Amino acid sequence: MxxxxxxxxxxxxxxxxxxxxxxxxxxxxxxxxxxxxxxxxxxxxxxxxxxxxxxxxxxxxxxxxxxxxxxxxxxxxxxxxxxxxxxxxxxxxxxxxxxxxxxxxxxxxxxxxxxxxxxxxxxxxxxxxxxxxxxxxxxxxxxxxxxxxxxxxxxxxxxxxxxxxxxLALDCFRAQFYGKPAHGAGEPWNGVNAVNGVQIAIHAMDMLRQHVLPETRIGTWIINGGGASNVIPAFGELEVTVRHTERDYLNTVSEKIKHIFDGAALCTGTTVAYDYYGNSxxxxxxxxxxxxxxxxxxxxxxxxxxxxxxxxxxxxxxxxxxxxxxxxxxxxxxxxxxxxxxxxxxxxxxxxxxxxxxxxxxxxxxxxxxxxxxxxxxxxxxxxxxxxxxxxxxx
Structure with missing residues (x-):
């Protein structure tokens, strides 16, 4: 044959x-x-x-x-x-x-x-x-x-x-943060900066790296980070890819990532919507x-x-x-x-x-x-x- x-x-x-x-x-x-x-x-x-x-x-x-x-x-x-x-x-x-x-x-x-x-x-x-x-x-x-x-x-x-x-097992998320626009010089106090939510989420995930198993990989990129420096951005979006050798452990890390999104919105006064991007x-x-x-x-x-x-x-x-x-x-x-x-x-x-x-x-x-x-x-x-x-x- x-x-x-x-x-x-x-x-x-x-x-x-x-x-x-x-x-x-x-x-x-x-x-x-x-x-x-x-x-x-x-x-x-x-x-x-x-x-x-x-x-x-x-x-x-x-x-x-x-x-x-x-x-x-x-x-x-x-x-x-x-x-x-x-x-x-x-x-x-x-x-x-x-x-x-x-x-x-x-x-x-x-x-x-x-x-x-x-x-x-x-x-x-x-x-x-x-x-x-x-x-x-x-x-x-x-x-x-x-x-x-x-x-x-x-x-x-x-x-x-x-x-x-x-x-590696993989989960990919996209998170959208929503705030309130305002003039960056004239009345910044009236705005809610959606990109602050994005930034806090990224910093929190960087801190999370200290407390996950060595085989874990976390990658991020900012899809939408505002349009001008003198405008308080009302929208910000990021993508997060998280991986690990074992699916069960990855599930626990993914839950922590979701909590980070919620926490970032809470402390910046924004609202957040997130979901899996693509299949796991x-x-x-x-x-x-x-x-x-x-x-x-x-x-x-x-x-x-x-x-x-x-x-x-x-x-x-x-x-x-x-x-x-x-x-x-x-x-x-x-x-x-x-x-x-x-x-x-x-x-x-x-x-x-x-x-x-x-x-x-x-x-x-x-x-x-x-x-x-x-x-x-x-x-x-x-x-x-x-x-x-x-x-x-x-x-």
């Missing part, structure tokens, strides 16, 4: 590479990937994979059945990301990582059409808006991944290759059996890697997926000098010739992982057993 997968992977590599270049040259930010999903869907449909658009009621999501068998011994799903970042484009590499997923799907489809016997179902799901609100969470909330035994996607990295990733992300539920499998696959493909999950860095909505089914998020290093993710040089790498081999390597990681499970179904049973135990114990 691996030989067959390689054959079709090579046959359709140019199609997937073309998808990457189209997306990289025409980046669409989170939730606005209308042309990107059309591009991906058109390639899948061109080669006989029917696509369900607006999957889960999400305008730029999709789902497609790649391989369907009677009495499957496993249900596997490839995840596909394709959103870009504001200003810097595909600086997280989703144009290429999404193309890897497309290439793996095309290879599996044509293996099945050529008569290769499958014993497991394979789907591909387009999961937009990872960089902002996290549409995988919406899918989790609708129970989508309860229908699968293992989900996988390969992400790019500027420094190292790893068989899996670790992520969970940390990654690690599956050692699945991670070790990808390590063996990378070794078989002669891809140099560091063992074990990568060090905790950011957050991703695949963390939520990993609590509904076993999930893998391997990281594949870009060629050349080290690069910083979310920087322009990372986006530029999506248009360099070296990205073509990286796309094929990523598709092979997905393909070999699934084929190994098909050839050795007991491995999938072990992955499922570990996942079930983690849910029971709340690991």
């Amino acid at each position: 691996k030989s067959e997968f390689n054959h079709f992977c090579e046959s359709f590599a140019n199609e997937a590479i073309a998808v990457n270049y189209i997306l990289a040259k025409n980046p669409e930010i989170s939730g606005q990937e209308f042309e990107s999903v059309k591009t991906i869907g058109a390639v899948l449909e061109k080669y006989g994979i029917p696509v369900e658009y607006e999957f889960c009621g999400l305008p730029t999501a999709f789902k497609a059945n790649v391989v369907k068998v009677d009495n499957p011994q496993g249900r596997l799903v490839i995840l596909c990301e394709y959103d870009a970042l504001p200003d810097v484009g595909h600086a997280c590499g989703h144009s290429a990582s999404g193309s890897m997923s497309v290439l793996a799907a095309l290879a599996f489809k044509h293996m099945a059409d050529s008569g290769v016997a499958f014993n497991m179902d394979v789907d591909i799901i387009g999961t937009p808006d990872e960089e902002a609100t996290g549409c995988k969470v919406d899918m989790v909330n609708q129970g989508v991944f309860k229908n699968y035994d293992l989900a996988i996607m390969v992400h790019l990295d500027g420094e190292e290759t790893r068989p899996n990733s670790q992520f 992300y969970d940390g990654m539920n690690q599956n050692e059996e699945a991670t070790h499998l990808v390590e063996r696959v990378m070794a078989e493909l002669d891809i140099s890697f560091m063992p074990g999950p990568a060090d905790i860095s950011g957050s991703s909505d695949i963390g939520n997926v990993s609590w509904q089914c076993a999930a893998l998020h391997p990281k594949l290093r870009l060629a050349g000098e080290p690069k910083v993710c979310h920087a322009k040089e990372f986006a530029d790498a999506m248009l360099e010739p070296t990205i073509e081999k990286t796309i094929v390597d990523g598709a092979r990681i997905i393909g070999y992982t699934f084929v190994t499970l098909m050839e050795q179904p007991a491995l999938l049973e072990n992955i499922i057993a570990e996942f079930s135990a983690s849910i029971t114990t709340g690991k």
Whole structure:
């Protein structure tokens, strides 16, 4: 099966590479990937994979059945990301990582059409808006991944290759403070400065840093800080991102953040409204059996890697997926000098010739992982057993 997968992977590599270049040259930010999903869907449909658009009621999501068998011994799903970042484009590499997923799907489809016997179902799901609100969470909330035994996607990295990733749980808030306008020189005593509420909230969160566990991260930025120095601002707005390794502990920190908003309004005479911005992300539920499998696959493909999950860095909505089914998020290093993710040089790498081999390597990681499970179904049973135990114990 691996030989067959390689054959079709090579046959359709140019199609997937073309998808990457189209997306990289025409980046669409989170939730606005209308042309990107059309591009991906058109390639899948061109080669006989029917696509369900607006999957889960999400305008730029999709789902497609790649391989369907009677009495499957496993249900596997490839995840596909394709959103870009504001200003810097595909600086997280989703144009290429999404193309890897497309290439793996095309290879599996044509293996099945050529008569290769499958014993497991394979789907591909387009999961937009990872960089902002996290549409995988919406899918989790609708129970989508309860229908699968293992989900996988390969992400790019500027420094190292790893068989899996670790992520911090994340909550993001937006808080709006309301005051009363007045002339800053003529009658400042008649005004209520909404930005004072913003400032007090930020100072209080800085003080909170002393009293949270070391793994906690708190980031803020002022969205609206007034319009002129001689006007008492009637409105101020800030965004707060708070993260931690464990969801339960993060919930306690988030409650403290809410109390800070209320307290800042109380002591400045303002009023405040706040809510979560986007979906809350969970940390990654690690599956050692699945991670070790990808390590063996990378070794078989002669891809140099560091063992074990990568060090905790950011957050991703695949963390939520990993609590509904076993999930893998391997990281594949870009060629050349080290690069910083979310920087322009990372986006530029999506248009360099070296990205073509990286796309094929990523598709092979997905393909070999699934084929190994098909050839050795007991491995999938072990992955499922570990996942079930983690849910029971709340690991």
